[in-house]
Amino acid sequence: MDVTLLKVTAVFYLLGTGSFIVYLVLPKALLSRLSPLILLGGFLIHTSALGVHFFQSGYPAVTQFREALSFYCWFMVGVYLLFQLKYHLTVLGCIIAPLAFLMSLAAFAFGVGTGELPPELKTYWLLLHVTLAFLGNAVFSLAFGVSLMYLLQEFQLKKKKTNVLYRLFPSLETLDRLNYVFLVWGFPLMTLGIITGSLWAGFRWGNYWSWDPRQISSGITWLLYGALLHGRITSGLRGKKAAVLTILGFAVVLGYFLLGGSVFPSRHAGSFE
Amino acid sequence: MPEEKIIVLGLNHQTAPVEVREKLAFERSALGESLKRLHSLSAVREGVILSTCNRVEVIAAAVDEQAAFREIKLFLSEQESEKKPGGLEDHLYAYSGGEAVRHLFRVAASLDSMVVGEPQILGQIKDYYTAAQEAGTVGTILHRLFHRSFSVAKRVRTETGIGSGVVSVSSVAVDRAKRIFDRLEDKTVMLIGAGKMGSLVVRYLQSSGVRSLMVTNRTFERAVELAEEFQGNPIRYEDFPRYLQMADVVIGSSGSPQILLRSETVRDALKERRQKAMFLIDLGVPRNFDPRIDEIDNAYLYNIDNLKEVADEKLRERSSEAQKAEEIVNEEVAVFLRWLSSLEQVPTIVALRQKLEEIRRGELEKSLSTSLKGLSEKEREALEDMTAAMISKILHAPITHLKKRPEDQDEELYIEALKKLFDLGEK
Numbered sequence: 202m203d204v205t206l207l208k209v210t211a212v213f214y215l216l217g218t219g220s221f222i223v224y225l226v227l228p229k230a231l232l233s234r235l236s237p238l239i240l241l242g243g244f245l246i247h248t249s250a251l252g253v254h255f256f257q258s259g260y261p262a263v264t265q266f267r268e269a270l271s272f273y274c275w276f277m278v279g280v281y282l283l284f285q286l287k288y289h290l291t292v293l294g295c296i297i298a299p300l301a302f303l304m305s306l307a308a309f310a311f312g313v314g315t316g317e318l319p320p321e322l323k324t325y326w327l328l329l330h331v332t333l334a335f336l337g338n339a340v341f342s343l344a345f346g347v348s349l350m351y352l353l354q355e356f357q358l359k360k361k362k363t364n365v366l367y368r369l370f371p372s373l374e375t376l377d378r379l380n381y382v383f384l385v386w387g388f389p390l391m392t393l394g395i396i397t398g399s400l401w402a403g404f405r406w407g408n409y410w411s412w413d414p415r416q417i418s419s420g421i422t423w424l425l426y427g428a429l430l431h432g433r434i435t436s437g438l439r440g441k442k443a444a445v446l447t448i449l450g451f452a453v454v455l456g457y458f459l460l461g462g463s464v465f466p467s468r469h470a471g472s473f474e
Numbered sequence: 475m476p477e478e479k480i481i482v483l484g485l486n487h488q489t490a491p492v493e494v495r496e497k498l499a500f501e502r503s504a505l506g507e508s509l510k511r512l513h514s515l516s517a518v519r520e521g522v523i524l525s526t527c528n529r530v531e532v533i534a535a536a537v538d539e540q541a542a543f544r545e546i547k548l549f550l551s552e553q554e555s556e557k558k559p560g561g562l563e564d565h566l567y568a569y570s571g572g573e574a575v576r577h578l579f580r581v582a583a584s585l586d587s588m589v590v591g592e593p594q595i596l597g598q599i600k601d602y603y604t605a606a607q608e609a610g611t612v613g614t615i616l617h618r619l620f621h622r623s624f625s626v627a628k629r630v631r632t633e634t635g636i637g638s639g640v641v642s643v644s645s646v647a648v649d650r651a652k653r654i655f656d657r658l659e660d661k662t663v664m665l666i667g668a669g670k671m672g673s674l675v676v677r678y679l680q681s682s683g684v685r686s687l688m689v690t691n692r693t694f695e696r697a698v699e700l701a702e703e704f705q706g707n708p709i710r711y712e713d714f715p716r717y718l719q720m721a722d723v724v725i726g727s728s729g730s731p732q733i734l735l736r737s738e739t740v741r742d743a744l745k746e747r748r749q750k751a752m753f754l755i756d757l758g759v760p761r762n763f764d765p766r767i768d769e770i771d772n773a774y775l776y777n778i779d780n781l782k783e784v785a786d787e788k789l790r791e792r793s794s795e796a797q798k799a800e801e802i803v804n805e806e807v808a809v810f811l812r813w814l815s816s817l818e819q820v821p822t823i824v825a826l827r828q829k830l831e832e833i834r835r836g837e838l839e840k841s842l843s844t845s846l847k848g849l850s851e852k853e854r855e856a857l858e859d860m861t862a863a864m865i866s867k868i869l870h871a872p873i874t875h876l877k878k879r880p881e882d883q884d885e886e887l888y889i890e891a892l893k894k895l896f897d898l899g900e901k
Contacts, residue, residue: 354653358774361784370653372653372655373653374655437747437749437750439748440749440771441772442771
């Protein structure tokens, strides 16, 4: 993949992070408009980097672990920007932008080379599977963002001590509802991601489940989010508990990306035997 | 144009008790008349009356400052004597020039208000200014002064935090409610007890959108009365725990010495409402609600002290922001005074030029018709050019000096000196 483009992308995400943080301290309308635009700039460059790879090789850049991380990051920023367009929740960017920057940085930490995909894996299954799975992860990242905001806002209201975030953050009710919305979108996407991956593995290797670290972490997250969604719908599980569970689920997703995949060889990290 | 001074004469909540302010207040319906009377005073060129419940002031542009003060004082005491004569003198303040400008800017920016930062005063000033405009008592100077004061107020509002935030217990309660709930329009409030504070908070919540209200009281008749007053539904006291699950906001405002709401009751209600958040406001002293309610998830308990603390903190914050605001006012006063003195200096320069030009022309004509009679056309022209050049060279230094340093403190002094030295009396 074009390393220069990825580097420029990371620089943009860093600038975006800076702009969002300044916005926290100095909540001016200009910064509220500018910060997402900087992030959009990064996103477009990121898109071109991924696009170049896709058109040269014919498959998305996800065979290497670092590529997967970058791909995830791209989806997350994209989904956030779409969300921002509709809801103008600029403060959410204060969580997403640094996350995007750290993910881009982490991707570099795992090297810069491109992996080779065995030609027999170049199928539409790959595109379908990774798109669904990463889209699900991206939506969960936003769920994580609003949940973190929920906890911060709830803490201030309970402690009866407010700081600068109090005014910038929306109400608990709004944040809790967004948690639900993201869950409702993210969960089916993730489910489909797991199903397509599993079916593909079944056709290709003969076993649907191979206890690959990615599968294990996804399984845990899936169960966790499934239980959370179930609780939300049936028994009034909401507010702080829902926020904590969402953050936990996201920690598992991120934990895999930062630890699991790089340590254990797997089909999700460039070894296809 | 003769030099006009801006003056302010009036009293406010700091200098006069409410009885005095009331007596002096101008009737809105007769304002046009009063303004015309003010304008007819011989020393007053332009005038605006400002009369709110916290202040009565006359802002005027006058040539003779002392005479204007005398006349306006009389004007105000006439206004008062219609009711009852009293020692008005002691309560009046009088400002002129820069001090008067600063005063108006501070009033407009709500720095001189009883509740610093309250936003109503600007609207009131605009109102009274418009009334004066309609009555035809405003000219160039006050027009500019008031428009500047509006933009000063706007600057202070946007550049400092003075107008933001909340100060009363009721407004803090509504502010918190808005951070717990998305919107208040679809929320239900339950008021327990008939305390005054509780009614205030209910009123505030209703003006912020709340439509549905339940009222309960140990004496059911009182509950019915209150419910009627606020267009809510009365509930029998024994029944209120059953209805609790419907309430998003619960206000305790009873003088009861006992706890009215136990934490178990709230826990049950929350279970019933599937953990939808509840905001509980305990205004009772002693407490109406069990303090342990605060430990329950999705229940947010604020007592009167919590709310007061926030309100006080806001007040303190405002005073530090007020300093920033004062700096803005200072800046703007300087800008305005510069404009005012440029108004003054232009006619002086023109008068000076005219004076010298007259002298030149007079002397030239005199000489050309007597001792220099025999000069040719060409020589006459040369002489004309030479004298004109002399005048403009002489004037060059003083005029640039005047124009270059308009912010100079001694500005007025120079202009005054110039007028005296060259005998540039008004014509």
